Amino acid sequence: MISVLIDATERGDGEGRLDHSLASLRAQLYQEWEACVVGGPERHSSADARIRSVPAPVERGEAAALNVALGVAQGEFIAVLATGDRLAEHALYVIAVELAASPLSDVVYSDEDFCDDNGLRSWPYFKPDWDPDLALGQDLLGRIAAMRKSTVQALAGFRGEFDPASQYDLHLRVAHAVGADHVSHVPLVLYHRRIGASPPRDLASAEYAEAAREALWQQCRRADPAVVSIEPARVPFWNRVVRAIPEPEPLVSVIVPTRDHPDLLRECVEGVLKRTDYRSLELIVMDNDSVKQSTRSLFSELQRDARVRIVASPGPFNFSAIVNRGAASARGDILLLLNNDVEVLAPGWLTEMVSHVVRPEIGAVGARLLFPSGRVQHAGIVLFPSEPNSCHALRLARRGDPGYFGQLALTRSFQAVTGACLAVRRQVFLDIGGLDEENLPVAFNDVDLCLRIGARGYRILCTPFAELIHRESVSRGLDAGGAKKHRAQAERRHAVDKWPTAFGRDKYGNPNLAYVWNKGIVLSPPQVPPPWRAAQG
Numbered sequence: 001m002i003s004v005l006i007d008a009t010e011r012g013d014g015e016g017r018l019d020h021s022l023a024s025l026r027a028q029l030y031q032e033w034e035a036c037v038v039g040g041p042e043r044h045s046s047a048d049a050r051i052r053s054v055p056a057p058v059e060r061g062e063a064a065a066l067n068v069a070l071g072v073a074q075g076e077f078i079a080v081l082a083t084g085d086r087l088a089e090h091a092l093y094v095i096a097v098e099l100a101a102s103p104l105s106d107v108v109y110s111d112e113d114f115c116d117d118n119g120l121r122s123w124p125y126f127k128p129d130w131d132p133d134l135a136l137g138q139d140l141l142g143r144i145a146a147m148r149k150s151t152v153q154a155l156a157g158f159r160g161e162f163d164p165a166s167q168y169d170l171h172l173r174v175a176h177a178v179g180a181d182h183v184s185h186v187p188l189v190l191y192h193r194r195i196g197a198s199p200p201r202d203l204a205s206a207e208y209a210e211a212a213r214e215a216l217w218q219q220c221r222r223a224d225p226a227v228v229s230i231e232p233a234r235v236p237f238w239n240r241v242v243r244a245i246p247e248p249e250p251l252v253s254v255i256v257p258t259r260d261h262p263d264l265l266r267e268c269v270e271g272v273l274k275r276t277d278y279r280s281l282e283l284i285v286m287d288n289d290s291v292k293q294s295t296r297s298l299f300s301e302l303q304r305d306a307r308v309r310i311v312a313s314p315g316p317f318n319f320s321a322i323v324n325r326g327a328a329s330a331r332g333d334i335l336l337l338l339n340n341d342v343e344v345l346a347p348g349w350l351t352e353m354v355s356h357v358v359r360p361e362i363g364a365v366g367a368r369l370l371f372p373s374g375r376v377q378h379a380g381i382v383l384f385p386s387e388p389n390s391c392h393a394l395r396l397a398r399r400g401d402p403g404y405f406g407q408l409a410l411t412r413s414f415q416a417v418t419g420a421c422l423a424v425r426r427q428v429f430l431d432i433g434g435l436d437e438e439n440l441p442v443a444f445n446d447v448d449l450c451l452r453i454g455a456r457g458y459r460i461l462c463t464p465f466a467e468l469i470h471r472e473s474v475s476r477g478l479d480a481g482g483a484k485k486h487r488a489q490a491e492r493r494h495a496v497d498k499w500p501t502a503f504g505r506d507k508y509g510n511p512n513l514a515y516v517w518n519k520g521i522v523l524s525p526p527q528v529p530p531p532w533r534a535a536q537g
Contacts, residue, residue, distance in 0.1 A: 001032045002092055002146060003075030007065040008083055009039035009056045017084035017194065018044075022051060024086035024192075030093035035081075036069035063158035063166035070149070070157050077108075079146045080167060084194035086115060087144065091190035095146050098186050106148040106178040109141045109185055111512070115192035122195075124523075125405050126510035128413075130183040132175070133461060136216060137410035138238050141171040141183075144191040151178060162215045164208050169215035176223055187510050209237040216241070226355070234402045234409040240465060241411070243355040249280035252354060253332035253426070257313070257322040258340040259288040262295045264471065271344025271468075273305060278350040282331060286313045286322045319419075320435035320445045327429055334358070335429055337446075339420040342369070343469035352466040356411070357423040363458025364424040364450055366417025368408070369470035374399045377470045379407065380414035380462035381447060382515045383499075383506045391515040392418070404513075404521045411463045414508050415454060419446030420470050428453060443488045444495040451499050 004025060008018050018037070022044055025035055037044060039056035054072055057064045070078060077099070081087065091110070098108050113124040127140060134140050147170075155173050162169040175183055213230050216239055220227040226243040233240045254272055258265050265285070272283055285302065287310055302308045311329055313322045327335055334357055336350065349367060357365045369378040376397040384391070393414070394403050402409035419435075432452045435445045450460045496503050505511065514522050 001034060001075035001077075002030075002095065003069075003073035003078045003149065004033060004035045005066050005069035005073065005078055005080050006035060006037045006040065006083060007062050007069070007080075008037050009060070009065050010062075010083075020194075021081055021083055021085055022048075024089070025051075025081070027089050028087065028092045029090050030096050032096070033092055034073070034075060036073050038065040038069050059160065061160050061163045061166075063160040063163050066166070067157045070152065073149060076149060077146045078149045078152060079144050082143070082193075084196075085143065086192045086194070088188075088190045088192065090188075091144060094186055094188055094190060095144075098184055099146075102184050104182055105184040106151050106182040107141065107145060107174060107184065109145040109183070110188055110190035111186075111510070112143055112191040112193060113189050114195040116195055121192060124189055124512075126187065126189075126512045127185060127405075128510060129185045129507040130175075130180050131413040131508060132180055133241075133459075134406075134410060134412040135172070135175060136220070136239065136241050137233060137412070138406055139168040139171060139212070141175065142191075143193060145171060147174050148178075162211050164205065165211035165215055168212050169219075172215060172219045176219065187512060206236070212237065213239055226359075233406070234400070235406065238402075238406050238410055243359075245278075245351060245355055246358055249278070250334050250354065250358065251332035252278065252281040252334045252336050252350065252423075253326075253330035254281055254283045254336045254338055255286060255323055255326035255330065256283065256338050256340050257286040257288060257319060257326070258290065258295075259317065260290045260292045260295045261340060262292060262298045265295070265340045266298055267343050268338065268340050269302060269308070271342075272338070272350075273307065275344045275347055276350050277347035278354060281307060281336075281350070283308045284326050284330060285310045286326045287311065288313050288317060288322055289315070318437060318441040320441050321437040323419075324434040324437060327426065327434055330426060333426055335424050335426050337419050337422040337424075339470065341471040342421055343471070345370075345467055345469060349466040349468055352463055353423040356461050356463060357425060361459055362461055363428055363453035363456065364417065364422055364460050365466075366414070366423075366460070366462040367421040367466035367468055368462065368464040369418070369421060369468055370399060371396075372469055372471060376401075376408065377472055378418045378420065379403070379464065380412070380508075381416040381418065381450075382509045383415055383447070383503045384509065384515065393515060394521065407521075408464055411461060411465065412508070413459050414450075414462050415460060415502055415506055416447040416450035417460055417462050419449070420472075421466075421468055422446060422449075424449075424453070428456075428458065432456065439494045440491050441487075443491040445491075448495055448498070451502050454502075 035051045038054045040053050042053050044051045045053045057068050095108050111126050113121050115121045158166045217230045228244045229242045231240045299310045353365045371377045378392045380393045
């Protein structure tokens, strides 16, 4: 049975909103539920024995009311329904099906949208599967989140000191306690949040943002001693978690493949050497048969800096082979793959990337890259089976755009990030055999690298707080025709054939969304039918 907890102590504009919420419960296809309504009128209990009216506690606040409801709940799982919000008629059914299919799950959450008093729905949030880093930036569980009651009780339930963000505080603690393998996501909109004349308080309230940030800080202090501060992200009610760099700073080997283009290379390496605040680094310029005298002069100039080495890597252009040779000669504990057409914007980019890549659960870290125009070039890669089989998320979005529910404003997981600016621990890189020189000499080698890292149990992150300019394909040109196009298509086919599951269902995307090249996110025709339709074939 699922117990639905409702705080009706603050009814605001009357009982009408509570009536709507309870009506959505009575309409559920799944009948094994109870509603524990704190402060609600007795008439609802008289009309339906599954609705239990519980006296309001003396202590005011949402957490106190929900704890009273939790104390009388009889279900194995509990969920919270805010007055005025509604459940889709199949919500509890879908959750019950998921729990039956995944009996080890302690938490099940779904997608959600907003609904006005006239029933007009808007702003659907089609969420990724569980992402611990995104959950630090925003309340990813949101509504509805069904949680195992015994786990919630073991964690002492809701905490009043974090009202009005006590639910987010509980979500953080429960998710950390059970671990990522015990959190399930159903990619269906099961919850409709009421939106009236003003947005919900967790989308507009400074009080909510402050309480949520304090809850996050307390959780991070317990779980990760490297966390030094919590800062607002681009949108005030979302957060950035700032972590310290280990002492002493690990040496970073920055590997830059190049063939001539001395003007591009100069801008790139001067940004690394002169405009980057991370000091413990070496720069390895991999020279792939440069012939210009101006390039040779630049090499001579660069080698006056003890941090710089020029390593010859002759032969036909093979990005994978060049980077692998650079990694073999690297002295650092961290490798930073960097294209020669990348330009540093702000000094803290490498510190930000290192602060994440040293985390034992993280395998590789990508940066947010911009075109010279300021439009987004890369903010993580989403994989899907149709052409072109991968897409830079929200490509061409404006620099200040937070993206679809924060995708451009928050640190989050992806299955892959671009090799144009990618940090990876050297031992992880070596353990998986580096880049695939034979099958993926130019394209999709970064995707394949990330997927192999992910197959070892690591997560791949992209952080918007490391931001650089990327003059995409200026050095080697586009794969637009002829032999280049044929080679790129062959590499794409190899990657898709090798990783059919990853391309078929990107867990950090959502099957109800389509990422269109150079257009961003659009709604996809529904890809996940309700389970009763799936069962009927």
